[in-house]
Amino acid sequence: MPAETKLFRCLKDNYGVLIHDPASGATAAIDAPEAAPVEAALRETGWKLTDILVTHHHADHTGGIAELKQKHKCRVVAPLAEAGKIPMVDETVREGDKAKVGNLVSNVIETPGHTAGHITYWFQGDKLAFAGDTLFSIGCGRVIEGTMPMMWASLKKLRDLPGDTLVYCGHEYTLANIKFAQTIEPDNAALKARAAQAAKQIADGQWTIPTTIDEEKAANPFLRADVPEVAKLLGLAGKPADAVFAEIRERKNKF
Numbered sequence: 001m002p003a004e005t006k007l008f009r010c011l012k013d014n015y016g017v018l019i020h021d022p023a024s025g026a027t028a029a030i031d032a033p034e035a036a037p038v039e040a041a042l043r044e045t046g047w048k049l050t051d052i053l054v055t056h057h058h059a060d061h062t063g064g065i066a067e068l069k070q071k072h073k074c075r076v077v078a079p080l081a082e083a084g085k086i087p088m089v090d091e092t093v094r095e096g097d098k099a100k101v102g103n104l105v106s107n108v109i110e111t112p113g114h115t116a117g118h119i120t121y122w123f124q125g126d127k128l129a130f131a132g133d134t135l136f137s138i139g140c141g142r143v144i145e146g147t148m149p150m151m152w153a154s155l156k157k158l159r160d161l162p163g164d165t166l167v168y169c170g171h172e173y174t175l176a177n178i179k180f181a182q183t184i185e186p187d188n189a190a191l192k193a194r195a196a197q198a199a200k201q202i203a204d205g206q207w208t209i210p211t212t213i214d215e216e217k218a219a220n221p222f223l224r225a226d227v228p229e230v231a232k233l234l235g236l237a238g239k240p241a242d243a244v245f246a247e248i249r250e251r252k253n254k255f
Contacts, residue, residue, distance in 0.1 A: 081117025113151025
């Protein structure tokens with residue numbers, strides 16, 4: 001039976017999401033920014049929380065873990081490299097490991113850069129990727145603990161996933177990201193179409209995620225650092241892709 005998901009907002013601009021296995025009844029929260037919205041989503045769906053799959057250690061992704069674990073006795077799965085910074089971890093995972101939610105199986109992909117041990121959960125069979133703060137809709141996370149080449153390598157891993165993979169990210173930044181992206185590629189037709197789509201989604205009270213890998217490859221400048229035309233637009237023709245990525249990220253930091 002295919003996975004079911006429930007998306008909801010947390011804190012100021014975080015997304016929370018539940019993934020549910022109808023066959024077993026197992027349900028995982030992808031990160032836990034705060035407990036109350038997770039509890040509300042559980043009540044709305046009637047699902048029982050069995051797991052929390054953590055992408056990285058930042059407080060706006062882990063703040064609800066202790067309260068949820070105390071109430072639901074759920075299993076907490078976290079990246080091995082950051083387990084010491086995450087509360088109440090039961091199981092650690094790293095690149096190549098599997099993390100299961102009932103009968104649903106995710107591949108663990110190490111995607112460091114935003115934090116040193118950040119991971120992404122890719123449910124290949126269900127065409128779902130939970131990318132935390134590595135890849136955003138038309139954006140990417142700030143490079144805080146890693147390096148620019150490290151983040152570029154992580155983004156390439158995600159870019160290489162099947163194009164129809166649905167990507168869930170940790171924050172609602174789409175409109176702001178689009179405004180910045182248009183300063184990099186003002187004539188990108190896919191980006192113009194995405195801008196119109198996102199504006200309508202927001203106006204209609206809808207979410208702008210999930211997005212897809214194909215959509216991001218076409219319109220997200222952070223995934224396009226190795227496109228010669230992008231390098232040329234930045235005055236970096238012939239430069240290595242990680243240097244082009246670093247320039248785009250630095251411009252976004254100041255935008």
